[in-house]
Amino acid sequence: MHHTKTLLEPLLVMLRAIEPISEALELALINSFVVVEVQKNAMLLKEGDVCKNLWFLANGLLRSYHNIGEKEITSRIMFTSHIVISPGSFFTQTPATESIDALANCTLAKITFDQLQIIYQKFPEFNYHTRLITEQYFYNNEQRLYMLRKHDAISKYLYFLENYENFMRQIPQKYIASFLNITPETLSRTRSKLSKIK
Amino acid sequence: MHHTKTLLEPLLVMLRAIEPISEALELALINSFVVVEVQKNAMLLKEGDVCKNLWFLANGLLRSYHNIGEKEITSRIMFTSHIVISPGSFFTQTPATESIDALANCTLAKITFDQLQIIYQKFPEFNYHTRLITEQYFYNNEQRLYMLRKHDAISKYLYFLENYENFMRQIPQKYIASFLNITPETLSRTRSKLSKIK
DNA sequence: ATTATTTATTGACAAATGTCAACAGCGTTT
DNA sequence: AAACGCTGTTGACATTTGTCAATAAATAAT
Numbered sequence A, B: 001m002h003h004t005k006t007l008l009e010p011l012l013v014m015l016r017a018i019e020p021i022s023e024a025l026e027l028a029l030i031n032s033f034v035v036v037e038v039q040k041n042a043m044l045l046k047e048g049d050v051c052k053n054l055w056f057l058a059n060g061l062l063r064s065y066h067n068i069g070e071k072e073i074t075s076r077i078m079f080t081s082h083i084v085i086s087p088g089s090f091f092t093q094t095p096a097t098e099s100i101d102a103l104a105n106c107t108l109a110k111i112t113f114d115q116l117q118i119i120y121q122k123f124p125e126f127n128y129h130t131r132l133i134t135e136q137y138f139y140n141n142e143q144r145l146y147m148l149r150k151h152d153a154i155s156k157y158l159y160f161l162e163n164y165e166n167f168m169r170q171i172p173q174k175y176i177a178s179f180l181n182i183t184p185e186t187l188s189r190t191r192s193k194l195s196k197i198k
Numbered sequence C: 001a002t003t004a005t006t007t008a009t010t011g012a013c014a015a016a017t018g019t020c021a022a023c024a025g026c027g028t029t030t
Numbered sequence D: 001a002a003a004c005g006c007t008g009t010t011g012a013c014a015t016t017t018g019t020c021a022a023t024a025a026a027t028a029a030t
Helices: A004-018 A023-032 A087-092 A113-122 A126-148 A153-163 A173-179 A184-197 B004-018 B023-032 B087-092 B113-122 B126-148 B153-163 B173-179 B184-197
Strands: A034-038 A043-045 A053-059 A061-068 A071-079 A099-102 A106-112 B034-038 B043-045 B053-059 B061-068 B071-079 B099-102 B106-112
Touching (some): A004 A023, A004 A034, A004 A053, A004 A126, A023 A113, A071 A173, A071 B126, A087 B126, A106 A113, A126 B087, A153 A184, A173 A184, B004 B023, B004 B034, B004 B106, B004 B126, B053 B113, B071 B173, B113 B126, B173 B184
Antiparallel strands (some): A043 A099, A061 A071, B034 B106, B053 B106
């Protein structure tokens, strides 16, 4: 059994690194987050539902994806210490266009949108922290866009190796392929080409 | 000759819509922004330089792009009322990996990173506004990512027509092609295919 | 108005990737 | 140990897109 406080520690460290937070805010956060455990393959969010929670992924691996026709297109892969939401849905509290599920057993701490708004009201200074965090995630997205704009599979994969590989060890290749927006077959061939060169 | 106050009005309207702002903050903003006029083809930011300004594009059209080999890859197209920065560079005040230049004569209002920090210090409540704005731009990026992940040129172009066309009228096709991450030739062919079907 | 320059269209061909299918490797279940 | 399911690899082929080149159309310059 996990205590919320212990699980949240890495998040609190991240927040304090931005700017120290008051005891009261820290307590409010600890009291508002709830621990959730989900099994591998469990679904955290289903396309069409409103993303009412923000999760802190204390441990595990998640994947978000769109259903296009019969295919699933991975939009993001999220690992330990990630803050997890479906952005469009959470920010505007409208139905999500993507689903999120667990690639491994996960331990999370969640807070609802409403509870978060209460915290913002009581602790307006918290907007500073989340502004910086949002900026950081925003910038990560720019990098993703940059990767997807690469012309061919090799460039994408090399960029991936340089920038994401550390986070992405032990992830099934088919999800990496989807992350790079190529088929598993093409990724497999790209990898074998590169290993022959080297 | 333009007055800062008049030019900033659409920005102020946007901010007030999020939450009313104090007279003092409004005045601080008006006094911190400086009007800039740039001619078509002028360069606002050059790859390698630190993005020290945040611009509000009061009128005109801008394009950001990466130089890859001999080619320019358009990352964003920004039109009237857009807030313009090079995210990675501005947020962290490190050298930019992209350039920004004017596709048309533009009227802008700019504020430096340092001046903006002063405003945040004096008016911490302003973090609330910019958090929401950053969230919105973040979500726009997610949509861009979704578009780029579409399998073929037709899907991308159709998605573009539904979601961006209004903003993008009168933009040279070659930039739209670059925005969709396809060549101008492919875009031209895609358009002619679609017009024959219809 | 006329020229010059840039942009868009079209064709022919090459290159890259997707699709479909067979099979190998691996771990899980029974 | 055998059967099963899932993932990854490899091959053959179809499809899509990129590349290069020629030309037309549209813009800008003189």
